[in-house]
Amino acid sequence: MLGLSAFDCAIIGGVAGVCVYYFVFVRKPRNGNGSGLAPPSTLGQASFQSIPPTSKGAAADDYDESSFISKMQAKNRNIVVFYGSQTGTAEDFATRLSKEALRYGLRAMSCDPEECDMKELAHLADIPNSLAIFCLATYGEGDPTDNLQEFFTMLKDCDRNELDLTGVNYCVFGLGNKTYEHYNAIGQLVDKKLEELGAKRIYELGLGDDDANIEEDFNNWKEGMWPAACQQLGVSAEAQDIKYRQYQLVNHEPGSVPPEKLYKGEISRLGSLQRQRPPFDAKNPYLAAVTENRELHTGGDRSCLHLELDIGDSRIRYESGDHVAVYPVNRSELVDKLGELLQCDLDQPFSLNNVDDDSTKKHPFPCPTTYRIAFLHYLDITANPKTNLLNELSDYTDNEEHKQMLKKMGSNTEEGKALYHDWIISARRHIVAVLEDLDSVKPPPDHLCELLPRLQARYYSIASSPKLHPKSVHVCAAVVRYTTSTNRLVLGVATGEFADKPAQLPVYVRRSQFRLPYKHQTPVIMVGPGTGFAPFRGFLQEREWAKDQGKPVGKTILYTGCRNRDIDYIYSQELEAWKDKGVITNLQVAFSRDQGEKVYVQHLMRRDENSREIWEVLELGGHFYVCGDAKHMARDVMAALEEIVEKHGSKSRQEAQDYIKKLSNKGRYSADVWS
Ligand SMILES: Cc1cc2nc3c(=O)[nH]c(=O)nc-3n(C[C@H](O)[C@H](O)[C@H](O)COP(=O)(O)OP(=O)(O)OC[C@H]3O[C@@H](n4cnc5c(N)ncnc54)[C@H](O)[C@@H]3O)c2cc1C
Numbered sequence: 001m002l003g004l005s006a007f008d009c010a011i012i013g014g015v016a017g018v019c020v021y022y023f024v025f026v027r028k029p030r031n032g033n034g035s036g037l038a039p040p041s042t043l044g045q046a047s048f049q050s051i052p053p054t055s056k057g058a059a060a061d062d063y064d065e066s067s068f069i070s071k072m073q074a075k076n077r078n079i080v081v082f083y084g085s086q087t088g089t090a091e092d093f094a095t096r097l098s099k100e101a102l103r104y105g106l107r108a109m110s111c112d113p114e115e116c117d118m119k120e121l122a123h124l125a126d127i128p129n130s131l132a133i134f135c136l137a138t139y140g141e142g143d144p145t146d147n148l149q150e151f152f153t154m155l156k157d158c159d160r161n162e163l164d165l166t167g168v169n170y171c172v173f174g175l176g177n178k179t180y181e182h183y184n185a186i187g188q189l190v191d192k193k194l195e196e197l198g199a200k201r202i203y204e205l206g207l208g209d210d211d212a213n214i215e216e217d218f219n220n221w222k223e224g225m226w227p228a229a230c231q232q233l234g235v236s237a238e239a240q241d242i243k244y245r246q247y248q249l250v251n252h253e254p255g256s257v258p259p260e261k262l263y264k265g266e267i268s269r270l271g272s273l274q275r276q277r278p279p280f281d282a283k284n285p286y287l288a289a290v291t292e293n294r295e296l297h298t299g300g301d302r303s304c305l306h307l308e309l310d311i312g313d314s315r316i317r318y319e320s321g322d323h324v325a326v327y328p329v330n331r332s333e334l335v336d337k338l339g340e341l342l343q344c345d346l347d348q349p350f351s352l353n354n355v356d357d358d359s360t361k362k363h364p365f366p367c368p369t370t371y372r373i374a375f376l377h378y379l380d381i382t383a384n385p386k387t388n389l390l391n392e393l394s395d396y397t398d399n400e401e402h403k404q405m406l407k408k409m410g411s412n413t414e415e416g417k418a419l420y421h422d423w424i425i426s427a428r429r430h431i432v433a434v435l436e437d438l439d440s441v442k443p444p445p446d447h448l449c450e451l452l453p454r455l456q457a458r459y460y461s462i463a464s465s466p467k468l469h470p471k472s473v474h475v476c477a478a479v480v481r482y483t484t485s486t487n488r489l490v491l492g493v494a495t496g497e498f499a500d501k502p503a504q505l506p507v508y509v510r511r512s513q514f515r516l517p518y519k520h521q522t523p524v525i526m527v528g529p530g531t532g533f534a535p536f537r538g539f540l541q542e543r544e545w546a547k548d549q550g551k552p553v554g555k556t557i558l559y560t561g562c563r564n565r566d567i568d569y570i571y572s573q574e575l576e577a578w579k580d581k582g583v584i585t586n587l588q589v590a591f592s593r594d595q596g597e598k599v600y601v602q603h604l605m606r607r608d609e610n611s612r613e614i615w616e617v618l619e620l621g622g623h624f625y626v627c628g629d630a631k632h633m634a635r636d637v638m639a640a641l642e643e644i645v646e647k648h649g650s651k652s653r654q655e656a657q658d659y660i661k662k663l664s665n666k667g668r669y670s671a672d673v674w675s
């Protein structure tokens with residue numbers, strides 16, 4: 001007998017586990033390579049490490065999945081990074097923070113609050129030297145993201161008797177956009193509330209502005225946050241210069257994965273696009289036939305399309321004011337170009353498997369798949385590459401000039417920020433343009449797949465009413481098409497696809513709060529220039545339907561606008577007909593470029609008779625709606641409304657603002673805006 005103690009066994013077991021892990025995962029060549037293909041590049045292989053696994057043992061697997069505290073204890077983590085994210089940015093930041101913790105010798109895990117019992121937050125104090133980081137986006141009218149909703153509702157209503165966070169360390173990075181009225185409301189509220197409940201803020205609240213450069217805001221914030229966290233957790237703030245790979249490449253032999261087992265663009269369930277089964281939602285979109293796709297402009301070089309999507313067999317229900325989400329596909333010629341630049345076989349089947357087996361996310365996107373499918377359906381290849389991506393790309397070139405340029409843009413120096421701003425943001429370079437212009441840079445395709453963000457669904461305000469069109473959803477979309485300063489023609493991913501007249505689109509409906517008043521008699525004022533008119537088309541169809549049923553319908557006032565009456569006055573015939581029929585009681589159209597000086601909707605609102613009518617309608621309990629551009633229009637309309645309330649209500653500006661705030665709280669002022 002060897003006479004080993006339990007302790008000896010544990011040590012030997014641990015060492016054996018690490019060795020097995022090393023030989024099975026880490027030691028494999030990164031590009032390789034069951035396919036027999038030459039790896040596209042052997043550059044920079046030494047500088048990346050796989051995330052080290054948690055030491056194995058009974059305790060490590062013995063925890064309750066919904067209990068993040070017991071998971072942290074079992075997996076030896078002392079930092080938890082929660083994210084409130086709708087389109088992936090906050091989630092990406094959370095993942096990056098968890099990865100970066102390793103550089104300080106700390107172990108972190110990122111968590112979706114929706115999947116955790118967040119009441120456990122108080123027990124974080126039981127884990128010595130622990131920290132909770134929150135990356136939280138704001139939406140709508142200062143609302144939390146869907147996945148933060150439950151936690152936020154719990155947090156905002158509770159006091160210290162119900163949730164005492166004494167001893168809990170935390171910090172918050174908020175994600176927002178200054179063009180919205182409630183800038184970063186959620187980050188600010190959560191930061192304040194956690195402190196009120198007794199938690200200790202270890203570093204100041206960070207606020208990221210997506211209208212400027214949220215990536216830079218995040219980098220600046222974390223540069224100060226890490227030293228503060230290290231000090232609080234009692235470790236050295238000296239970061240190791242190590243880059244980590246989160247996913248391990250497995251190349252599948254051609255033919256080894258039967259075609260029906262390869263993902264071909266499905267969001268979640270394999271084969272779901274071929275065998276459509278309700279209920280349809282974000283994870284299971286419905287492939288809607290596009291039954292109509294026509295141009296709304298009658299001239300000029302811009303395009304705005306009217307689409308009708310058949311949902312007849314889907315059992316999808318919608319209300320006027322809801323949004324339809326469309327999963328777009330990247331342009332195939334751009335994907336071909338990317339394949340060429342990466343020197344990769346786009347039809348190679350592969351999987352990317354998370355090396356951190358504690359993570360709930362096993363793959364960055366549905367796997368196994370091919371590079372072609374990943375670049376077409378799953379990855380955003382047209383967004384501006386993030387600084388961390390550029391930094392990691394610098395390892396895949398031996399051209400010193402290119403390397404230094406990428407490193408500089410990936411750094412947080414003033415010079416680096418200026419270069420990033422000019423070369424990436426202003427010139428609107430996407431990853432394909434970067435690899436084209438820095439042609440020595442040859443990252444392995446799998447690493448690029450790990451670094452690129454997920455391609456997101458695009459939302460459209462539904463431009464129809466289910467009362468008239470229960471079996472179809474209408475969309476009014478302005479086609480994005482422009483030429484960059486480097487002379488590249490850019491087409492919007494989704495709207496470019498619409499312009500190509502697709503036969504079908506994968507869609508789902510997302511409920512909104514943008515609703516007509518319950519009673520048809522309630523008067524309404526709608527303000528929506530350009531595509532901002534979209535939801536009001538649904539509202540007007542609904543009011544017309546009520547009128548046709550003989551129901552009394554209240555005042556219906558519409559402010560819309562376009563550049564020229566003869567070119568881009570969209571849905572003009574419908575509007576004029578609604579006006580003639582009395583469905584629209586006051587139609588105000590601002591033609592901004594039909595005369596010397598600009599005329600916008602807010603100018604028409606300010607006109608004497610109009611402003612008096614707006615005030616009277618508000619005083620009679622009417623509802624006010626604004627839809628369209630958040631950046632300029634919605635703000636300017638709000639300013640005009642404040643002026644009107646100030647003038648006709650004999651109020652100060654502050655009182656006018658309070659009046660509108662009250663309208664908003666009562667659901668009588670609603671905005672559906674985007675930037
Ligand atoms: C709630 C909601 C409702 C919406 N409703 C509608 C709607 O009813 N109708 C509608 O048309 N859109 C609507 N949108 C916008 C829509 O979701 C898409 O963002 C839009 O169609 C562009 O998508 P895309 O994939 O075609 O373009 P993308 O490939 O995403 O490109 C758009 C990006 O290109 C950039 N860009 C655009 N024009 C230029 C330019 N001239 N120069 C430089 N850069 C430029 C912008 O930064 C923008 O981020 C809505 C958005 C939201 C959030």
Ligand SMILES: NC(=O)c1ccc[n+]([C@@H]2O[C@H](COP(=O)([O-])OP(=O)(O)OC[C@H]3O[C@@H](n4cnc5c(N)ncnc54)[C@H](OP(=O)(O)O)[C@@H]3O)[C@@H](O)[C@H]2O)c1
Pocket residue numbers: 478479480529530531532561562563568590591592593598600601602628629632633634636674675
């Ligand atoms: N995020 C995206 O991907 C995306 C996609 C499409 C459109 N957009 C943006 O969304 C906005 C609406 O686009 P659209 O195509 O629907 O409409 P649009 O045709 O660009 O604009 C509709 C009308 O609104 C006017 N307008 C411009 N600024 C205004 C302001 N501050 N207040 C009130 N009216 C104003 C325009 O006038 P002038 O043009 O004469 O100034 C035009 O007459 C645009 O700003 C566009 O850039 C963004």
Ligand SMILES: Cc1cc2nc3c(=O)[nH]c(=O)nc-3n(C[C@H](O)[C@H](O)[C@H](O)COP(=O)(O)O)c2cc1C
Pocket residue numbers: 084085086087088089090091137138139140141142143145175176177178180181182183184185210214673674675
């Ligand atoms: C429809 C829409 C509404 C938004 N509303 C707000 C808002 O009210 N306040 C704000 O600060 N930012 C707002 N934003 C900006 C987002 O918070 C910001 O883009 C953020 O980076 C998104 O993070 P995510 O990708 O993790 O969801 C809004 C963005 C969109 C598309």
